[in-house]
Amino acid sequence: MRTLILLKPDGIQRGLIGEIISRFEKKGLKIVAMKMMKMTKKKAEDFYSVHKGKPFYSGLVDYITSGPIVGICLNGNDDIITVVRTMMGKTNPCEAGQGTIRGDYGIDIGKNTVHGSDSEESAKKEIPIVFDEKDFP
Numbered sequence: 001m002r003t004l005i006l007l008k009p010d011g012i013q014r015g016l017i018g019e020i021i022s023r024f025e026k027k028g029l030k031i032v033a034m035k036m037m038k039m040t041k042k043k044a045e046d047f048y049s050v051h052k053g054k055p056f057y058s059g060l061v062d063y064i065t066s067g068p069i070v071g072i073c074l075n076g077n078d079d080i081i082t083v084v085r086t087m088m089g090k091t092n093p094c095e096a097g098q099g100t101i102r103g104d105y106g107i108d109i110g111k112n113t114v115h116g117s118d119s120e121e122s123a124k125k126e127i128p129i130v131f132d133e134k135d136f137p
Contacts (some may be wrong), residue, residue, distance in 0.1 A: 002032065003074050003081050003117045004126045009067035010111040012036075017070055020101055020114060023087060024074060031134045033073040039065050045130050050122075063110060071130035081123065084116045 007020055008061060039047070044061040047063070049056045089100025093112050096103035106112035117123035 001076060001078055001080050001120065001123075002127060002128060003076075003084055003123045004115075005072040005074060005084065006064075006112055006115040006130070007072070008064065008069040008111070008115060009069060010107060011113040011122060012068050012070065014105070016105055020105075023074065023101065024072070024084070027083065027087065028076075029071055029080065030075045030084070032040065032075045033131050034070065034137075035131070035135060036068055036070050037130070038068050039130075040067055043129050057108065071134075073127055073131060081120060082115060085118065087118050088114055104107065 007017055011017065013022060021031070021034075026120070028038065041061060044064045045052075046058045047064070048057060051060060055133050076083065087101060089096030089102040089106075091102070091112060092109045092110075093102045093106025096106060096112075098104065101114050102112045105114075
């Protein structure tokens with residue numbers, strides 16, 4: 001099974017790419033595709049479409065398009081999404097445990113350093129927004 005991770009603009013600006021990637025690799029998860037990119041507004045709107053109409057939607061779109069991001073597609077067993085979400089911690093860094101990515105590096109709920117697909121359905125929708133088939137070896 002595959003899942004998607006995005007290292008958000010705050011993580012890139014703060015030089016955390018290597019640190020975050022190493023956590024996933026040390027856990028034994030396999031990177032099957034990875035790229036640095038600037039997400040277009042259209043892709044961001046598609047990516048966050050489940051939140052359209054919510055008060056924070058435009059802020060999500062504006063933030064994810066504000067600077068470069070790193071998209072990572074990870075491959076693992078059937079529990080990969082649960083494993084990755086546990087490693088990331090709660091969305092709000094103030095509630096995320098120490099030792100989680102968001103707990104250790106997140107600034108606030110808007111700048112929480114990393115996104116991870118929350119379900120198999122989400123991963124299947126999100127991966128093609130970030131990656132083309134040619135991005136996979």
